[in-house]
Amino acid sequence: xxxxxxxxxxxxxxxxxxxxxxxVAALKERLIRGVLFLCALVSVITTLAIIFVLxxxxxxxxxxxxxxxxDVSVWEFLTETRWTPQYAEQHFGILPLLCGTxxxxxxxxxxxxxxxxxxxxxxxxxxxxxxxxxxxPILEILAGIPTIVYGYFALVFVTPYLIRPVFQDLLGFNVxxxxxxxxxxxxxxMIIPMVSSMSEDALRSVPRGLREAGYALGSTKFxxxxxxxxxxxxxxxxxxxxLAISRAIGETMAVTIAAGxxxxxxxxxxxxxxxxxxxxxxxxxxxxPVGTPSYKSLYAIALTLFCMTLAMNLLSHFIMRRFxxxxx
Amino acid sequence: xxEQSQPVPHQSDEQSTVNGLQRTNASRSKQRIGVxxxxxxxxxxxxxxxxxVVLLAGLIWKSWGWLDADFLTNFDSRHPGEAGIWAGIWGxxxxxxxxxxxxxxxxxxxxxxxxxxxxxTRLTRxxxxxxxxxxxxxxxxxxxxxxxxxxxxxxxxxxxxxxxxISLGFGNLRIPLPxxxxxxxxxxxxxxxxxxxxxxxAQEALRAVPGSIRHGSFALGATxxxxxxxxxxxxxxxxxxxxxxLAVSRAIGETAPLLMVGAFMFVTSTPxxxxxxxxxxxxxxxxxxxxxxxxxxxxIQILNWVQHxxxxxEHVAAAGIIVLLVVLLVMNASAVLLRxxxxxxxxx
Numbered sequence: 001x002x003x004x005x006x007x008x009x010x011x012x013x014x015x016x017x018x019x020x021x022x023x024v025a026a027l028k029e030r031l032i033r034g035v036l037f038l039c040a041l042v043s044v045i046t047t048l049a050i051i052f053v054l055x056x057x058x059x060x061x062x063x064x065x066x067x068x069x070x071d072v073s074v075w076e077f078l079t080e081t082r083w084t085p086q087y088a089e090q091h092f093g094i095l096p097l098l099c100g101t102x103x104x105x106x107x108x109x110x111x112x113x114x115x116x117x118x119x120x121x122x123x124x125x126x127x128x129x130x131x132x133x134x135x136x137p138i139l140e141i142l143a144g145i146p147t148i149v150y151g152y153f154a155l156v157f158v159t160p161y162l163i164r165p166v167f168q169d170l171l172g173f174n175v176x177x178x179x180x181x182x183x184x185x186x187x188x189x190m191i192i193p194m195v196s197s198m199s200e201d202a203l204r205s206v207p208r209g210l211r212e213a214g215y216a217l218g219s220t221k222f223x224x225x226x227x228x229x230x231x232x233x234x235x236x237x238x239x240x241x242x243l244a245i246s247r248a249i250g251e252t253m254a255v256t257i258a259a260g261x262x263x264x265x266x267x268x269x270x271x272x273x274x275x276x277x278x279x280x281x282x283x284x285x286x287x288x289p290v291g292t293p294s295y296k297s298l299y300a301i302a303l304t305l306f307c308m309t310l311a312m313n314l315l316s317h318f319i320m321r322r323f324x325x326x327x328x
Numbered sequence: 329x330x331e332q333s334q335p336v337p338h339q340s341d342e343q344s345t346v347n348g349l350q351r352t353n354a355s356r357s358k359q360r361i362g363v364x365x366x367x368x369x370x371x372x373x374x375x376x377x378x379x380x381v382v383l384l385a386g387l388i389w390k391s392w393g394w395l396d397a398d399f400l401t402n403f404d405s406r407h408p409g410e411a412g413i414w415a416g417i418w419g420x421x422x423x424x425x426x427x428x429x430x431x432x433x434x435x436x437x438x439x440x441x442x443x444x445x446x447x448x449t450r451l452t453r454x455x456x457x458x459x460x461x462x463x464x465x466x467x468x469x470x471x472x473x474x475x476x477x478x479x480x481x482x483x484x485x486x487x488x489x490x491x492x493x494i495s496l497g498f499g500n501l502r503i504p505l506p507x508x509x510x511x512x513x514x515x516x517x518x519x520x521x522x523x524x525x526x527x528x529x530a531q532e533a534l535r536a537v538p539g540s541i542r543h544g545s546f547a548l549g550a551t552x553x554x555x556x557x558x559x560x561x562x563x564x565x566x567x568x569x570x571x572x573x574l575a576v577s578r579a580i581g582e583t584a585p586l587l588m589v590g591a592f593m594f595v596t597s598t599p600x601x602x603x604x605x606x607x608x609x610x611x612x613x614x615x616x617x618x619x620x621x622x623x624x625x626x627x628i629q630i631l632n633w634v635q636h637x638x639x640x641x642e643h644v645a646a647a648g649i650i651v652l653l654v655v656l657l658v659m660n661a662s663a664v665l666l667r668x669x670x671x672x673x674x675x676x
Contacts, residue, residue, distance in 0.1 A: 025551060032553045033445055039437030040446070040455055043527065046520050047458050050469060053476045065483075118372035126366055127373070138377050144656060146581025148627050149383075149649050152634050156642055157386050189379055196376075222362030243464065250466025252584040253627075257634055277468050277584070284471070284588045290480070302472045306465065313464040317457070 054306060057299035068296040077300065083263040083274075085294035086286075092297055094304060096263040100180065100273030104255055105248040107184025107269060108191060112248070113241055115188075116195025120237075123196070124203035125225045136197075143193035150190055151257030154182040159258070163270075173270050178260025181269035186254050191244040198243065202236020203229055235323040239316040246312035250305060252277040276301045387653075390646035399647050403596040404629060408640035413648050416629040418598035419511070419591075420580060420655075422618055423625055426515030427522065427579050432572055434519075435526030439568075442527070443534040444556055463524040471588025474517025479589050481506035499613040504620055509590030511599050512619040517585050522575040529571020533564040566670035573663040577656050583627040593632040595624040626652050 061067035069077070072092045080093025119139075123132050159175070159182045168175040175181075206229050214224035230237070260272030261282050274282070280298055288295045402412025446452040476482060485505050494501040507513045537560050545555040600618030602608060608615055626648065633645035 029551050029553050033441075036437045036441035036445060039434045040441040042434055043438060043459055043462055043523060044455055046473075046523070047462060049477060050465065050473050053473055054469075057476070115372040115375055118369040119376065122366075122369035122373045126369060135373055135377065138380055141660075142376055142380055144577065144581075144660060145383075146583065146627060146652060146656070148581065148583045148630055148634070149387075149653070152630070152642075152645055152649060153383055153386070155634065156390065156646075157382070189376075192376055220358060220362050222358070222365045226365065246464060250468070252466065252468045253631070256584075257631070277466065280468055280472070281584060281587055284475070284590075290483070299472065302469055306469050309464060309466055310461060313461055317460065 050306065054299055054303040057296055058303045065291070068293065068300040071293045071296070072300075081265050083279075085283075085297050086288075090293065092293070092300075094276075094301065096265045097274055097276045097279055097301065098304075099265050099267070100259065100263065101249055101275040101277070103180045103267060103269065103273060104184045104187060104251075104259060104275055105245055107181060108187035108248040108251075109241075109245055111185060111188030112191035112244060113195055116192040116240075116244070117199050117237060119192070120196045120199035120203055121225055121230070124200045125221070125229065139193040139196055142189070143197075147190065147251060147253040148257070150186040151254040154186040154254060154258035158182040158185055167270060175270040176260070176272045178258065178262075178272040179270050180259050180273045183255045183259035183275075184269065186258060187248050187251050190251065190254065191248055194247065195240050195244045198240030199233070199237045202233040202240070205236070206232045235319055238323075239320040242312045242316035242319070246309045246316070249312075250277065250309050252281060256281045276305050280305075387646050387649055390643055391650050394643045395647040395650055399644075400651070404594055404624075404632070408638060408644050411633070411641070411644050413626060413629055413651055414603075415595045415598055415624050416626040416648070417651075418602070419595070419623040419625040419628075422511050422599045422623065423515050423518060423586075424576055424580060426512060426619060427518040428572070428576060430516060430519035431523050431526050431575070435523050435572075435575075436530050436568060438523075438527045439530030439534055440556060440561075443531050444552070444560070459524050459527055463528070467521055467582055468584040468588065470517055470521045471585035473520065474513060474585060474589045478507050478513035478516050479509055496616070499616045501616050502620060507620075509592070509622055510620045511623045514586055514589045514591060514623065514625075515619070517589050518579045518582060521582065521585060522579045525575040525578065526572055529575065530564075530568045533567025533571060534560060536567060537563045566666055570663045570667045570670075573659050573666070577659040577663075580655060580659075581627055581652060583631055586625055586628055587631070591628045592622050592624050593628060595622065597621075599623050626655070 056062045056065075056067065058068040061070055077092055077094055079095070080091050081095050082091035082093050083096045084091045123135065127135070155177075159177060159179060162185075163179065163181055164175050167173045167181075210228055210232060211224055214228045219228070255275050256278035259275060259278060261274050261278060262272045263274040263279065264271065266273065279301055283295065283298045288298075398410075399412050400417070401414050402410060403415050404413075405411040442452065442455065446455075483506075489508060490505045492503040492505055494503070504510065507516075541559050541563060542555055545559045546552075550558070599621045600611070600614035600616075602611060602614045602618060630645050630648040630652065633641040633648060636645075
């Protein structure tokens with residue numbers, strides 16, 4: 001019965017209850033409710049389908065189709081330092097891809113997190129309402145630019161006009177045209193709006209009374225911002241950091257274009273690296289036959305990626321809920 | 329500019345002299361830190377603005393002289409001077425049409441269920457948490473989902489493609505099974521991708537409708553669905569539409585999932601052979617064929633040009649990006665206009 005759960009019972013429902021039988025109108029109501037429930041279920045089915053697809057192709061095979069980890073041991077996957085699915089001598093070690101992913105995400109975090117947080121502090125604590133009103137839409141535009149545009153930006157502007165003049169001509173490093181640094185920089189730029197808007201929300205939800213108490217005790221604006229407001233909003237800020245890093249790990253097109261396609265185990269930001277996402281794109285663009293280990297490795301990589309981002313998203317929600325300072 | 333709402337108390341000099349010289353120095357260095365901190369925060373904010381300006385200026389510079397009428401109406405070509413984005417534009421139009429067709433009704437339906445019907449049970453809470461997690465799943469993972477479920481259909485139909493033909497009088501509907509690398513596969517994938525965004529936006533719009541409207545409708549004897557259909561939905565429609573437009577504008581720029589479901593890099597035809605809006609009426613067979621044909625899209629063509637070894641194609645790519653950004657700008661501007669109109673007109 002629907003009315004048992006819904007707090008509001010409409011007169012029509014009450015009448016139906018009193019009469020003790022179901023009218024056509026009530027049947028229609030129930031049908032609509034059922035259809036809407038199915039719509040809501042689509043999102044759950046999507047999640048289940050993602051997990052099903054990734055697991056059946058990488059962990060347990062269905063029918064005659066063997067899964068990736070039935071062909072390649074988990075131990076090799078996690079410890080082998082070569083990733084050469086396209087060569088005659090195949091090696092499936094995720095470390096080079098993981099290293100590339102973390103290198104790019106690390107550079108992005110180094111740029112995006114501090115800049116995003118600082119602009120959140122500026123917008124929340126220092127900026128005049130007019131500046132806020134003008135700057136926020138610009139951040140939104142930046143957030144809405146497709147990632148392929150950032151990839152182009154990295155390849156055509158950041159590497160030749162920023163990285164090469166500084167690091168190659170001035171400091172003497174050997175900078176490859178595809179390099180992790182340019183990818184990291186543009187991914188960092190991409191996460192700034194996200195960090196900034198989420199952190200700003202966290203900063204603004206700190207009650208005004210705390211600021212005024214700080215000023216009343218003779219603190220400077222810097223003291224209030226850095227020693228009162230930031231610690232008070234730390235849970236929201238950390239949550240935004242985690243979401244941003246998760247986004248940086250899952251970022252695909254900008255990284256594929258800017259960082260290149262060579263799975264080397266290196267921490268040198270001037271070299272070309274392959275991330276997990278760009279490997280997936282690479283396989284999909286080639287003619288890898290369905291059913292071969294190198295084709296199935298795509299699912300194993302995707303599963304790893306899915307687990308990493310899911311863990312960070314869940315952790316972010318947990319921090320938000322668990323450590324939120326509740327005022328009033 | 330910076331300090332107008334809140335007073336900034338400085339430690340007064342009198343106080344400092346009372347405590348001696350050291351205190352003065354400490355207070356000065358403190359002030360200096362404060363100034364430096366504010367400067368750093370201000371620069372961080374303007375950094376984003378500067379990036380946007382450089383990005384746009386650079387794109388205009390690179391595409392200068394390349395973005396003309398021929399670029400818009402030509403098919404792709406091996407010669408940079410003749411390459412155009414016509415196939416991409418039509419591909420993106422078809423993709424967006426079908427993506428909206430699937431994601432908007434289901435998304436709004438889900439939002440109505442969650443906001444208006446759902447009892448506060450564990451399942452409801454799970455659906456809600458699941459939504460926010462889905463929004464954080466990398467788009468390439470959706471691409472893999474689409475590749476397996478729509479393009480290959482789990483390999484359930486064997487190696488040979490079967491075609492399910494349905495005669496509709498004015499034309500034949502020919503559905504390939506599995507769906508293969510078609511407009512429909514890609515649109516279904518993009519629908520799943522933007523569904524969480526549509527649902528969350530619609531939920532917010534529904535939540536903004538005050539309870540008194542519902543109570544009033546119930547009091548007049550309306551059923552739950554009548555209330556939603558005639559009161560709540562119309563009142564929240566502008567908000568929902570704004571969310572839908574923003575979600576679709578995200579889908580237009582998506583590249584990775586389209587690559588996964590097999591968008592073609594180099595295409596010199598449009599889906600169904602339809603090349604102008606009049607064809608939609610005069611060529612019914614083309615309309616029926618369009619969802620089941622190979623396709624490309626604006627971002628895919630851009631990627632093709634970015635990766636091209638010929639140097640001139642970076643100008644073509646810049647022109648393509650400008651087209652993409654203009655489409656996005658138009659969509660976002662209409663969303664903002666809609667929001668403003670709605671905010672100024674509706675008062676509860």
